[in-house]
Amino acid sequence: MIALLGFLMMTCFIFLIVTRRMSALLALIVVPIVFAIIGGFGKDLGPMILDGLSGVAPTGIMLMFAVLYFGIMIDAGLFDPLVLKILSIVKGDPLKVVIGTAVLASLVALDGDGTTTYIITVSALLPLYKRLGMNPLILTCVSMMAFGVMNMLPWGGPTARAISALKLDANDVFLPLVPIMIGGMLWVLFTAYLLGKKERNRLGILQIDMSKEFMEQQEIAATVESDFKRPHLIWFNLLVTVSLIITLVLGVLPLPALFILAFALALMVNYPNLEVQKKILSSHADSVVIVVALIFASGIFTGILSGTHMVDEMANSLISIIPEELGSYFALITAITSLPLTYVMANDPYYFGVVPIIAQTAAAYGVDPVEIARASVLGQPIHAMSPLIASTHLLVGMANVDFGAHQKFILKWALGTCVVMILVALLTGAISF
Structure with a gap:
């Protein structure tokens, strides 16, 4: 009954948004509050909500200061040269813009962090999309698809958790994933081509004055109007941003601490005047409040989902319905079921709670746990869409698109990525059939 309640809750949630x-x-x-009351958990709502909120508090803090930091970098003009360079390459061609989005997002995603990927990609390219009149849903779709594939790197969250949970060697798990990731990225580029071609047919190749003088005039006008541009500090801001990304990858300090320090340094150096600081913070208040509110709201959702044990029962019920004669296909089944399971579950409960159960069951049918580990990460392009992931809300918030519209737009393309990767996994023998 608890599992059924959980599935009904997820169905209702998805339908509403x-x-x-x-x-x-x-x-x-x-x-989640309504369904928790229906399930008879009303008296335990308080502790469950607080547990959920405490779990996402570091993420909420990190995202708040990350949005403020990169907001300062945008205001100061750090990404203006990058946008100018991209404009000079694409020459007003929407097709090249979308393909460039896929390439940029995949390169930035090498650090394995969705927040950094989305912030940098959207910060650099959203002004370009707006200028060309392109659909921002394409930006969120392609960026998320690229991250969903690149997140399978061994230092990314899912693969690292699968390796740790099943106590496997990283090379044994990851090396066979390389051709799968290549197949996934080829699909992402193909998707980018299709979407870009459609935008090109709609908008045409626009004739835009790309002269450096024109862009400088635009920057001067913006500087006079806002007093926020800091062209003389571009190398300082670039050094701070590169240092921030390197320390994020190396894990020198917890992410919230790194972004707090970077934010404080950037604000102090770029805008020492207190009145200007107030204007800067006020200009980003709306996006910060929306993103952080969504993060804490997702904490309530996950807190109730975990506290009522709905998530455990949902996973166990899906595993229990697999017929015994299909036991030898457990790796393929794991890959397929990872799509819905990773959508409704955070990485920790799935990889540390569900995957070990699947691996233990599969071992009874002669399926190597390393195949289960590989199969479990093939649903990442769908997992990246999950409303339980903080960076998902950051992406749609920064691009100023509706969450439900983004979900509908990306679903078939993300599903296609998963199908392609599963097929490549079967063809290369990364998972047995």
Whole structure:
């Protein structure tokens, strides 16, 4: 019954946000509370909500200061040369812009962090999309698809958790994933080509004055109007940003601490005047409040999902319905079921709670745990869409698109990525059939 309640809750939640009958923020709060009361967990709501909130607090803090930091970098003009360079390459061609989005997002995603990937990609390319009149849903779709594939790197969250949970060698798990990731990225580029071609047919190859003088005039006008541009500090800001990314990858300090320090340094150096600081913070207040509110709302959702044990029962019920005669196909089944399971679950409960159960069951049918580990990460392009992931809300918030509209737009393309990767996994023998 608890599993059924969990599935009904997820169905109701997805229906409400996709049909835009309720905002993602309200749905993340209202839906789990209602279903928890229906399930008889009303008296335990307080502790479950607090547990969920405490779990996402570091993420919420990190995202708040990350949005503020990169907001300062945008205001100061750090990404203006990059946008100018991209403009000079694409020459007003939407097709090249979308393909460039896929390439940029995949390169930035090498650090394995969705937050950094989305912040840098959207910060650099959203002004370009707006200028060309392109659909920002394409930006969020292609960026998320690229990250979903690149997140399978061994220092990314899913693969690292699978390796750790099953106590496997990283090379044994990851090396066979390389051709799978290549197949996934080829699909992402193919998707980018199709979407870009459609935009090119709609908008045409626009004739834009790309002269350096024109861009400098635009920058001067913006500087006079806002007093936020800091062209003389571009090398300092670049050094701080590169240092931040390197320390993020190396794990020198926890992410919240790194972004807090970077934010404080950037604000102090770029805008020492207190009145200007107030204007800068006020200009980013809306996006910060929305993103952080969504993060804490998702904490309520996950807290109730875990506290009621809905997530455990949902996973166990899906595993239990697999017929015994299909036991030898457990790796393929794991790959397929990873799509819905990783959508409704965070990485930790899935990889540390569900995957070991699957691996233990599969071992009884002669399936090597290393295949289960590989199969479990093939649903990452769908997992990247999950409303339970903080960076998902950051992406749609920064691009200023509706969460439900983004979900509907990306679903078939992300599903296609997973199908391609599963097929490549079967063809290369990374998982047995």
